[in-house]
Amino acid sequence: MKRADIAPFLTAISANNPTPQTELLYSTPFSLLVAVVLSAQTTDAAVNKVTPALFAEAPTPQTMAALGAARIGHHIRTIGLWQTKAKNVAALAQLLVERHNGVVPADREALEALPGVGRKTANVVLNEIFGQATMAVDTHIFRLGNRTGLAPGATVRAVEDGLVTRIPKSMLRPAHHWLILHGRYLCKARKPECWRCPGAQFCTFTPKTPAPDAL
DNA sequence: ATCCCGAGGG
DNA sequence: CCCTCTGGAT
Helix, strand or coil: CCCCCHHHHHHHHHCCCCCCCHHHHCCCHHHHHHHHHHCCCCCHHHHHHHHHHHHHHCCCHHHHHHHHHHHHHHHCCCCCCHHHHHHHHHHHHHHHHHHHCCCCCCCHHHHHCCCCCCHHHHHHHHHHCCCCCCCCCCHHHHHHHHHHCCCCCCCHHHHHHHHHHHCCHHHHHHHHHHHHHHHHHCCCCCCCCHHHCCCHHHCCCCCCCCCCCCC
16 A cells, blocks of 8 residues: 655645754864763753853863763753753763764664763764664654644554655755644644645645634 | 653663 | 753744
């Protein structure tokens, strides 16, 4: 049984979902990696508030390792899960120095061996920094892939494989941002706003939620 | 109240 | 598979 093509869905939702410029805010592989680790279960706004001062004081793995978990914690104490993240970032920086000469590895196994880096974070780094054909499946994209029928799967890996297989390699990076924003602001877990969804005609979700009655 | 641009541990 | 860690958004 043939599945619907993802391309028209992506084209439809791309119109109202601009691509964020993470690469401009975090210009080095190390700063992007740390920023992504800090972003787990936390909004970008909260992370972006603490990272400037943190990276001003410790822009490299060497300086970050020297900073230590306690002072890293002081910098990031306003974001969620900050105690765990401070510990992880300190250990992560230390491991980068010890094992990888202070260079962020372009290798999945090496990345996932770093504390605070799971599959989703590794996929973001591999895609954003090294241009590899990966799709970082978070809860939004997992839900959207299943709900729309465009990339159904019982596990994160199944959805990930479906998306990577069906989306052209050159489109994976913008598609990642469009799908996440679409899932967060429109195809929401609670009240998906199908009546204003530009991709509704390519989606198998039923029943599509109707527009609330006009006032 | 509930969920999340998760990961680690049991 | 389950749970916990946490602040913020809705």
